[in-house]
Amino acid sequence: PLMVASMAASTVNRYAGTPAIELPDCHVMGHEMLCAPILGLAAGIVSTLFIRANFLAADAFKKSRFPAWVRPALGGLCVGILGLFTFRAMGEGYDAIREMVPESLSAPVLVWPLAGILLARIAATACTLGSGGTGGAFAPSLVIGTTLGLSLVGGIRHVFPGVQLDPVAFALAGIAGLLAGVFQAPLSGLVIAFNLSRWNAQLLVPLMCVSVISAWLSQHLARASIYELGLLRDGVDIAASRNLQTILAGR
Secondary structure (H helix, E strand, O other), X not given: OHHHHHHHHHHHHHHHOOOOOOOOOOOOOOOHHHHHHHHHHHHHHHHHHHHHHHHHHHHHHHHOXXXXXXXXXXXXXXXXXXXXXXXXXXXXXXXXXXXXXXXHHHOXXXXXXXXXXXXXXXXXXXXXXXXXXXXXXXXXXXXHHHHHHHHHHHHHHHHOOOOOOOHHHHHHHHHHHHHHHHOOOHHHHHHHHHHHOOOOHHXXXXXXXXXXXXXXXXXXXXXXXXXXXHHHHOOOOHHHHXXXXXXHHHO
């Protein structure tokens, strides 16, 4: 049923819908494969930071003396203050991705502004979800992954000025790495980024490498994915339940 639903939705969207994110075509220069392990490690670390930031913010808001109905307002105030420094920390983030990636093709990629957007996006999402506001982690992961990939391009170009790199390829690899790390689902990160690349076969191996390394590192640094960790904190262990069901089924 899941496969049939996915195929039906993809078919209808392909012929009747407009993609939320449409990125420029990318051309693999040859160095992406060499940089993929580095980006995978960075994505795993940033994914863990993103997961932990959300639960640290939730604990901080719960421990505060403010009533439950005031906390979302405080979270919104924090997001508004972050938005004064960078408006790309606000909203769902699709517009930010559509702007940042083409900008990286026509202007020098600056590491520190991108790193600032990355941290601001993590903080804004943590304040929103931790304070009890509504939202998810999917769209923020796309923005964070894009800024991480573009930041790596800027850093490599600064150290090795003569290296030819395609920022679009790194943005897609960063998206794959963050989705794989935050949700600890390497296949999901791979498929989504591969789809955004318009099924560019040249990117398949780098995307696989980044997704697997990021998910592996996130599993070691964080106890569970961003969704499963919330259940673990409430005493619900899905992994143990699956193992028990497997044992009982085997008997």
